Amino acid sequence: MKAKAFCAASLACLVGAAAAQHEHHAAAPAAPKPEPAAMRAWTQQPLLLPGRMERGERASAMLRPQGLTVERVTVYASGGPAERLKVDYAVGAEGAKIESVTPKIGNYHWVVAREERGGEVRVASAAWYFGNPGDSPKDLLKAVRHELEIVPEPLPREHSSYRESEKWRFLVRLNGQPLPGHPLMLETEFGSRSTFVTDPAGVATVLFPRDFKPAAAGERSGHGPRRAAFVLSTTKDADGRRYLTAFNHKYGQDGDRDKSLGWGAAFGLVGMAAALPLLRRRNKGDNGNA
Amino acid sequence: MLKLLCPTLSRFRMTVQIAMLFVTVYGSVFVGNYMADKISNALPALSCAYDQMNGGYCVLVPTQHIIHHRIGEAMVRAQQLTFQMVLPLLMTFVSFFAFFFVLGKMFCGWVCPLGTLQELIGKLGRRLGFGLRRFEKDDLGEVKRVRPVKWLLLLALVFVLPLATGLGVTPHSLGNPYCDICPSRVATTLLTGNTEQLALRLGDNVSFGLGAIANLLIGFMLVGAMAIRQPFCRICPLLAMNAVFQRLSPMRLAKKMHDNCGKCGICSEACPMDITEIAKEEGRKAYHEDCTLCGRCAEYCPQDGTIQIKWGPFALFSSRRDYYKSKVKGELPDGTVKPLKFVRNAARPTADPADA
Numbered sequence: 307m308k309a310k311a312f313c314a315a316s317l318a319c320l321v322g323a324a325a326a327q328h329e330h331h332a333a334a335p336a337a338p339k340p341e342p343a344a345m346r347a348w349t350q351q352p353l354l355l356p357g358r359m360e361r362g363e364r365a366s367a368m369l370r371p372q373g374l375t376v377e378r379v380t381v382y383a384s385g386g387p388a389e390r391l392k393v394d395y396a397v398g399a400e401g402a403k404i405e406s407v408t409p410k411i412g413n414y415h416w417v418v419a420r421e422e423r424g425g426e427v428r429v430a431s432a433a434w435y436f437g438n439p440g441d442s443p444k445d446l447l448k449a450v451r452h453e454l455e456i457v458p459e460p461l462p463r464e465h466s467s468y469r470e471s472e473k474w475r476f477l478v479r480l481n482g483q484p485l486p487g488h489p490l491m492l493e494t495e496f497g498s499r500s501t502f503v504t505d506p507a508g509v510a511t512v513l514f515p516r517d518f519k520p521a522a523a524g525e526r527s528g529h530g531p532r533r534a535a536f537v538l539s540t541t542k543d544a545d546g547r548r549y550l551t552a553f554n555h556k557y558g559q560d561g562d563r564d565k566s567l568g569w570g571a572a573f574g575l576v577g578m579a580a581a582l583p584l585l586r587r588r589n590k591g592d593n594g595n596a
Numbered sequence: 597m598l599k600l601l602c603p604t605l606s607r608f609r610m611t612v613q614i615a616m617l618f619v620t621v622y623g624s625v626f627v628g629n630y631m632a633d634k635i636s637n638a639l640p641a642l643s644c645a646y647d648q649m650n651g652g653y654c655v656l657v658p659t660q661h662i663i664h665h666r667i668g669e670a671m672v673r674a675q676q677l678t679f680q681m682v683l684p685l686l687m688t689f690v691s692f693f694a695f696f697f698v699l700g701k702m703f704c705g706w707v708c709p710l711g712t713l714q715e716l717i718g719k720l721g722r723r724l725g726f727g728l729r730r731f732e733k734d735d736l737g738e739v740k741r742v743r744p745v746k747w748l749l750l751l752a753l754v755f756v757l758p759l760a761t762g763l764g765v766t767p768h769s770l771g772n773p774y775c776d777i778c779p780s781r782v783a784t785t786l787l788t789g790n791t792e793q794l795a796l797r798l799g800d801n802v803s804f805g806l807g808a809i810a811n812l813l814i815g816f817m818l819v820g821a822m823a824i825r826q827p828f829c830r831i832c833p834l835l836a837m838n839a840v841f842q843r844l845s846p847m848r849l850a851k852k853m854h855d856n857c858g859k860c861g862i863c864s865e866a867c868p869m870d871i872t873e874i875a876k877e878e879g880r881k882a883y884h885e886d887c888t889l890c891g892r893c894a895e896y897c898p899q900d901g902t903i904q905i906k907w908g909p910f911a912l913f914s915s916r917r918d919y920y921k922s923k924v925k926g927e928l929p930d931g932t933v934k935p936l937k938f939v940r941n942a943a944r945p946t947a948d949p950a951d952a
């Protein structure tokens with residue numbers, strides 16, 4: 307019975323309490339800084355680019371559509387009041403100032419800008435992380451928002467990010483149905499271009515290129531690895547229309563850059579060596595008497 | 597069935613520890629990838645946020661972040677220190693306490709992945725025949741000299757430096773200094789096959805220095821744990837933080853004084869934290885700030901009902917003479933067990949030809 311009581315206490319610990327979160331803004335798609343003009347030409351795909359915001363602002367963000375002309379962007383949340391789960395924001399001169407579902411609920415929100423011109427539908431999509439606790443984006447990513455979609459499977463965890471040399475999975479679907487054997491193009495701010503093809507489940511495994519240029523003097527600020535923009539895009543002709551969808555986000559430089567495994571291992575070995583004298587004295591009386 | 601699989605409290609605890617090691621290091625497989633999916637981000641155990649596969653975060657992570665990013669920065673902006681600003685910290689502590697209330701300091705002795713690793717290494721050390729080193733007068737020095745370190749680390753690395761960084765007094769790389777020196781960060785990420793946290797950042801002396809300390813600690817721990825029981829636990833700031841709240845959880849160590857108390861000393865010999873007070877004191881004083889509620893003292897106390905692990909009024913485990921007798925047959929109080937065969941052979945003295 308006593309052992310059972312222990313089991314019950316352990317299980318209660320695992321399932322009982324709600325998972326609280328803390329703010330983390332290193333994983334946001336971009337640092338709140340304006341994009342230099344020189345960086346705007348790296349792609350012709352439709353984008354949602356971050357604009358300037360006040361430092362410490364956690365419940366709102368400025369997103370500027372680029373490569374498409376839209377009057378509004380739509381923000382989807384995974385939890386919160388029903389009337390706030392899908393909200394349209396007008397696009398002004400600086401872009402659209404979007405907000406988290408409530409001031410206190412953050413985490414990932416899905417942002418879409420959609421333009422219909424003639425027989426073409428152009429969609430820019432992005433995932434924006436608001437630095438407050440919020441629901442897991444699992445359900446947010448499952449929901450169908452528009453015709454042709456690029457869906458991260460999964461998004462980077464809140465303490466993580468897409469990074470150079472890493473492989474990440476993206477689902478390409480049309481009207482909610484996976485598109486097998488479909489090309490997905492990757493472009494990065496540093497000029498890399500590559501194309502990946504979806505598997506039978508409609509999932510493309512994207513390898514992020516190791517293409518970060520050395521940081522210019524004084525370029526880096528804040529903590530965490532340097533980040534740059536990338537965009538994934540795909541097109542599909544269906545129902546007499548041409549669909550072009552893009553998903554843009556940030557990726558970081560490889561965590562091993564600017565780091566030395568050799569130095570790390572060396573200090574580990576020094577620590578081990580420092581502990582060796584502790585092992586010298588053997589308690590002979592205890593050996594073999596158990 | 598449970599009794600068959602786990603005939604002793606130690607065996608049951610080790611089973612729980614191994615299960616918790618998987619939950620805290622690889623738990624995302626079960627609970628999900630995102631932070632919002634985690635069991636909690638305020639666990640009273642060193643479950644590292646740098647481990648991309650973990651099932652929950654250690655409470656020290658959000659504590660440093662909130663003090664750095666919210667409280668410190670808000671004070672810099674000369675805003676009023678309102679309830680709204682400290683609310684995230686409060687929520688973190690509420691989440692922490694929701695867990696802590698149930699198991700108390702058992703999080704140290706039963707759940708913490710770093711504690712489990714140290715214990716496994718210690719068991720290996722015993723099997724390899726390394727003699728146990730203790731914090732006592734005639735060996736490594738009195739344990740009392742080590743005890744204040746954990747409080748200093750908690751104060752300086754979890755509270756003061758993150759706040760000073762938020763205020764702009766110290767460099768940004770001192771924003772989460774405890775995580776930077778935490779050996780659990782290195783150990784648990786290595787367990788997932790990731791060497792990134794072992795590598796040291798170049799070009800930033802502060803980051804390099806903090807990372808070097810973490811690696812020295814993990815290196816020392818990996819070898820030292822074969823001779824010293826739970827070497828890092830003794831200076832762990834999370835043990836200090838758990839000690840602050842230990843009287844608020846119904847889970848506790850309860851000790852009654854027996855005529856033999858202070859004479860046999862088997863309980864303190866069994867204690868992996870070398871707590872001598874358990875043998876000499878009773879009541880609140882016996883449930884020491886360093887106690888991890890591992891229960892070894894209760895297992896090795898030969899007196900019926902003298903030492904108990906209790907949750908509220910319920911005794912979950914009580915010391916028993918018959919249990920003690922069967923327990924010492926397999927393992928001595930200090931953890932000594934029968935060494936491996938090749939160790940025994942190596943230790944056996946060669947026969948003197950003159951004896952032949």
